[in-house]
Amino acid sequence: MPNDYDSIAEAYSAENETSLLNAYYERPAMLDLAGDVAGRRILDAGCGSGPLSAALRDRGAIMTGFDASAKMLELARQRLGDDVPLHLADLSSPLPFPDAAFDDVVASLVLHYLEDWTAPLAELRRVLAPGGRLLVSVNHPFADFLQAEPGTSYFATRSSSDEWTLGGHTALLTFWSRPLHAMADAFTGAGFRITAISEPAPAPSAREAFPEAFADRPSGKFLSFLFFVLQTD
DSSP, rough: OOOOGGGGGGHHHHHHHHHHIIIIIIIHHHHHHHOOTTOEEEEEETTTSSSSHHHHHTTTOOOEOOOOOOOOHHHHHHHHHSSSSSEEOOOOOOSSSOOTTTEEEEEEEEGGOOOOOHHHHHHHHEEEEEEEEEEEEEOOHHHHHHOOTOOOOOSSEEEEEEEEEEEEEEEEEEEEOHHOOOHHHHHHHHOEEEEEEEEOOOTTTTTOOOGGGGTTTOOOOOOOOOEEEEEEE
16 A cells, blocks of 8 residues: 555654754754744644654644554654644545634645645645645755656656665655745745755754754755745735
8 A cells, every 4th residue: 555654653653853954954944934832723744653743832833733644643742742633634625724823834745746726725725724834844846856767757647666665664655846946836836835845964963863854965065955934815
């Protein structure tokens, strides 16, 4: 079954806690983009085992989360306790939330699992209050292109599958790549304004924790994910 995170949930969650790409790069970047979230109602779309929700809650946000993996949600409940409502749901169907229920939505490494962003973005915009923000991280389209098979067009929307083996279990994951202009068109077509596009450096402590990863990167930067801040009117 594609994108069956249930089978690797515990091992993936454990790796997520300390990995370069998650703990020292993607999560700090999302928190920096979120800024001051005290008192803001935030939906964590595709919350996984809840590390971003926990970090935002610690900064004073009022969190709600959903994920398509029941096992990931079990781990999130263990982390977050009963004060963060968590729902089994995914972006292929209408979300179980009323209109304008949230001030912000964070979609952390979620949209690149979807071929068509039209309905998911419409749902995320529906649940945002006027002036609300959608913070998105996705696989960087040019990094995807560099790793693609020879002859692949950067301008195509295309799928690729990968087997991840963690904790003695293997899951088949399918990702969708698309060029930057297609992402921008999807966001603006859904009624969002793009207020920031970010290609950040990892957290300063990453170099000390992973010296081998930076041996040939004197700038400390690399291509992996692309980040957007989107706003409703």
